[in-house]
Amino acid sequence: MIYRLKRWSAALLLGMFLSLLSILQCFAAGTVSQVNLHIGQTPDAVYLTYSAPDAAQGAFSVTGPKGTVDYAANPVWSDSAGKYLYSAKVDGLAPDSNYTYNIAGSYSGTFKTPAETGAFTFAFLTDTQIGFEADAKATGAMFSLLNSRDDLSFAYIAGDMTDSSRNERQWEMLFENGGVNAGAGQTFFGSHLIAAAQGNHDNSSFSGHITAPCANSGVGPVVYAFDYSNVKFVILNMNTPDTWAAQADFLRREAADAKNNGKWLVAGFHQSLYSGAAHIVDSGIISARKFWSPLFAELGVDLVLQGHDHVYARGFVTSTGSNANLTAENNTCHVVSGIPLYITGGHSGAVKWYAARNYQISTGDPLTPNYSFLDVNSAAPAQNPWGTDTSKTHEQSYILINVDGDTMTISTYMFRYDGISDKMATPPYLYDCLTISR
Structure with missing residues (x-):
């Protein structure tokens, strides 16, 4: 027992030392870090968030088609982070325009505002x-793989940025990843707009490190919508059941606007209603599925982008939880109103992978047995086009979605990176590709 206590005490001291060292390095540098830009609810606004060791880094400038504008971000001290956190809304921007920005003379980056028309590609x-x-x-x-591309308009991230939202060391490693690709995260976040959903491992403020807009006080935090070209994205929050009714009213209004203007309708949130692994019959998931699945069908949601289950899965699912069995011709499916395509986006990190499970269906739950509602499930060899199981192969994933008028092409890539050896074990390959049309 004494040995174990000594061992755990040593581990705790080591962890504290590493966290302190990271903070001291930040103070020594005297520069801003953890820079990111969140998309706004209108194409003329973005939200800039960053951190710094002192309260004197609030001045920043943004340069675009109409010249340079100076802004100021207010510093807020965070005891848990041990640093100042800055956030500011940058508005008055022109749509579909390139901008550069400079923060306190110590960090520069670029971003492009949402386009009102035309084809685009985003990362999921x-x-x-x-x-x-x-x-x-x-x-x-x-992140390094994504940084090698020049065609990404923004990234939608379906939650769970870190394992523990109040662990500052984890937030630091999200941006500064260490190893061969040390600065890849910061490079990505500093040059791409993001749209974030709140996961169950996140808190509603992302511990001050990401600023997501809020549609109104009634819907709760991290609930918002934005248009990008001919797509309306509605980001919901499954963590707050007491606001689901208000969120549903918000979704109804946004859905009506999308349909009236001939736009695709995409819903995004963290906890998967339909996926291929262990969380499928968690009590909270069942409650969410009963509430949201019929509504998505009723409102004609085209695409549902989810996370949480650390598995790649997709299926056209009816309001009763059955597989719609849509026929694909040349890898293209024509969407049917009332039958959304549900996608669980796999695992972009490398902390854990979930397996499929045997499950029982409770009364009133719109679900069918044996994951039969899915067309692809990376955790079930029988539903996996490669015959493998990601809970054993431990492959990471990222998804690129190209929107071009009345078609969406969804390309899912998988790879395996060994963080211990800091080497690529399985190079990226195209795991799945599907085009949907309307």
């Missing part, structure tokens, strides 16, 4: 869930 990521140095390095490899 989920569950980076940074916990330890090894999985931070693996996540850095994913």
Whole structure:
């Protein structure tokens, strides 16, 4: 017992030393870090968030088609982070325009505002869930792969940014990943707009590190909508059941606007209603499925982007939880109103993977047995086009969705990065590709 106490005490002291060292390095540098830009609810606004060791880093400028504008972000001291956190709304921007920004003379980056028309591609990521140095390095490899592309308009991240939302070291490793791809996260966040959903491992403020808009006080935190070209995105929050009724009213209004303007309708949130692994009959998931599944069908939601289950899964699911069995021709499916395509986005990080399970269906739950509602399930070899099981292969994933008028092409890539050796074990490959049309 004494040996175990000494061992755990040593581990605790080591962890505290590493966290303190990271903070001291930040103070020594005297520069801003953890920079990110969140998309706004209108194309003329974004939200800039960053951190710094002191309260004198609030001045920043943004340069675009009409020249340079100076802004100021207010510093807020965070005891848990041990640093100042800054946030500011940048508005008055022109749509579909390139901008550069400079923060306090110590960090510069670029971003592009949402386009009102035309084709675009966005990344769908989920569950980076940074916990330890090894999985931070693996996540850095994913960001490095995305940084090599020049066609990404923004990234939708379906929650669980870190394993523990109040662990500052984990937030630091989300941006500075360590190893071969040390700065890949910061490079990505500093040059791409993001749209974030709140996961169960996140808190409603993302511990001050990400600023997401809020549609109104009634719907609760991290609930908002935005248009990008001919797509309306509605981000919901499954963590707050007491606001679901208000969120549903918000979704109804946004859905009506989307349909009246001929836009695709995409819903995004963290906890998967329909996926292929262990969380499928968690009590909270059952409650959410009963509430939201019939509503998504009623309102004509085209695509549902989810996370939480650390598995890649997709299926056209009816309001009763059955597989719609839509026929694909040349890998293209024509969408049917009232039958959304549900996608669980896999695992962009490398902390854990969930397996499929045997489950029983409770009364009133719109679900069918044996994951039969899915067309693809990476955790079930019989439903996996590669015949493998990601709970054993431990492959990470990222998804690229190209929208071009009345078609969406969804390309899912998988790879395996060994964070211990800091090397790519399985190079990225196209795991799944589907086009939906209307």
